[in-house]
Amino acid sequence: MSKKLKIGVFGFGVVGSGLAHVLKNSKGLDASIVRVCVKDAGKIRDIDPDLITVNPDDILNDPEINVVVELIDDADAAYQIVKTAMQNGKHVVSANKKMLAYHIEELIQLQWKYKVSFLYEASACGSIPIIRNLEEYYDNDLLQSVSGVLNGSSNYILTKIFNENLDYNLALKEAQDLGFAESDPTSDVGGFDTLYKLIILTVHGFGLFVHPDEVFNAGIANLSPKDIELASQKGYKIRLLGKVTKVNGNHVNLFVAPKFVKPQEHAYTVESHYNGVLIQGNFYDNQFMYGKGAGSHPTGSAVLSDITALAYDYKYEYKKLKYYGGLEYTNDMDVEIYLRYTDKNDLALFNFKEISESLIAKDFNYVIGTLNLSELIKIRKQIEGKDIFLAYLGEE
Numbered sequence: 001m002s003k004k005l006k007i008g009v010f011g012f013g014v015v016g017s018g019l020a021h022v023l024k025n026s027k028g029l030d031a032s033i034v035r036v037c038v039k040d041a042g043k044i045r046d047i048d049p050d051l052i053t054v055n056p057d058d059i060l061n062d063p064e065i066n067v068v069v070e071l072i073d074d075a076d077a078a079y080q081i082v083k084t085a086m087q088n089g090k091h092v093v094s095a096n097k098k099m100l101a102y103h104i105e106e107l108i109q110l111q112w113k114y115k116v117s118f119l120y121e122a123s124a125c126g127s128i129p130i131i132r133n134l135e136e137y138y139d140n141d142l143l144q145s146v147s148g149v150l151n152g153s154s155n156y157i158l159t160k161i162f163n164e165n166l167d168y169n170l171a172l173k174e175a176q177d178l179g180f181a182e183s184d185p186t187s188d189v190g191g192f193d194t195l196y197k198l199i200i201l202t203v204h205g206f207g208l209f210v211h212p213d214e215v216f217n218a219g220i221a222n223l224s225p226k227d228i229e230l231a232s233q234k235g236y237k238i239r240l241l242g243k244v245t246k247v248n249g250n251h252v253n254l255f256v257a258p259k260f261v262k263p264q265e266h267a268y269t270v271e272s273h274y275n276g277v278l279i280q281g282n283f284y285d286n287q288f289m290y291g292k293g294a295g296s297h298p299t300g301s302a303v304l305s306d307i308t309a310l311a312y313d314y315k316y317e318y319k320k321l322k323y324y325g326g327l328e329y330t331n332d333m334d335v336e337i338y339l340r341y342t343d344k345n346d347l348a349l350f351n352f353k354e355i356s357e358s359l360i361a362k363d364f365n366y367v368i369g370t371l372n373l374s375e376l377i378k379i380r381k382q383i384e385g386k387d388i389f390l391a392y393l394g395e396e
């Protein structure tokens with residue numbers, strides 16, 4: 001492509017403004033933002049007002065613009081923007097994990113069809129270059145699992161709870177005041193944000209497309225002081241974990257759940273709004289990547305890194321899609337969990353194979369035991385809205 005990058009940006013919020021700032025400080029790149037499309041033309045912004053538009057066509061139909069950077073907070077609108085940009089022959093950079101989780105397979109086909117690049121490093125773990133590492137380095141059978149703390153907002157809340165004894169609601173409010181959590185925190189604390197990222201990592205790590213509905217995900221919204229007390233007594237912290245792992249050689253499983261983490265585990269060291277990703281493989285054992293998973297400048301710099309990559313015609317090759325071919329998704333995997341419940345009838349919903357510890361007390365009931373993940377998938381609608389907290393006790 002032409003090395004002169006003329007960029008049209010969609011969205012000028014946390015990430016869009018961060019990108020503009022880091023680009024201004026990046027001297028070696030022949031790239032400039034020539035148009036910015038937003039929703040509300042009236043907002044005061046730290047950018048030349050002449051660049052602002054509310055008409056997407058001012059970017060999508062401008063033949064001068066060869067790169068579209070999509071940084072909006074609406075996954076459906078983002079999907080339309082990204083599709084149209086590719087159809088119009090523009091290279092695309094995006095940070096939209098939700099859009100990717102639902103449409104990545106189609107968007108990969110489109111980028112091949114229209115012979116453009118489509119890069120999205122910022123969509124998973126902010127400034128940690130995990131996608132390109134999985135894509136470029138871990139490209140053979142040795143990779144066994146990718147897991148970790150993939151959501152900065154919930155990790156900030158959990159850190160405040162465990163390090164400073166802050167109550168869940170206060171910790172959430174603090175995360176919102178600092179801009180780490182959205183005013184509607186469902187995606188972060190419900191485990192959905194982690195799930196979307198995990199789906200993207202699975203494409204690049206294992207060459208498999210998994211629909212979000214196939215995956216069990218639990219969040220931290222029901223965490224109670226009793227759960228925290230029990231975890232602390234056992235010497236654990238709680239972290240929200242996403243894990244994709246190879247099972248029985250030719251299957252892959254994904255799940256998202258809070259996890260009781262031991263001091264010797266990598267996730268134990270991930271504090272505040274940071275992310276940490278553990279890559280485990282045969283022969284090389286464990287490799288751990290740690291860094292800022294969100295925020296204006298860290299995420300803006302990941303977007304800039306993709307823009308820089310466009311200047312030398314970089315494309316994801318999706319080598320694993322071509323290499324593996326035969327991997328299949330499974331939820332047939334035994335997991336050890338901690339389950340706290342209030343209504344005694346709720347316990348009967350869980351088809352435990354084995355229970356190793358249990359307590360029934362006036363104000364605290366729990367069991368620790370093993371069940372099959374496919375059983376959890378079956379009852380996930382039934383347990384929605386109930387006062388139940390579950391945490392994974394297996395390996396990270």
Ligand SMILES: NC(=O)c1ccc[n+]([C@@H]2O[C@H](COP(=O)([O-])OP(=O)(O)OC[C@H]3O[C@@H](n4cnc5c(N)ncnc54)[C@H](OP(=O)(O)O)[C@@H]3O)[C@@H](O)[C@H]2O)c1
Nearest residue numbers: 011012013014015038039040071072073077095096294295
């Ligand atoms: N924040 C982070 O740390 C982070 C990290 C990694 C990935 N991401 C991802 O990056 C994306 C942007 O996040 P953000 O935190 O920057 O969001 P944000 O601060 O809420 O900003 C969203 C921006 O999108 C604009 N917008 C919304 N709908 C639009 C539409 N249909 N057309 C044009 N502009 C539209 C808004 O316009 P107005 O300004 O006019 O309202 C606003 O400028 C999301 O996909 C998010 O998941 C964020």
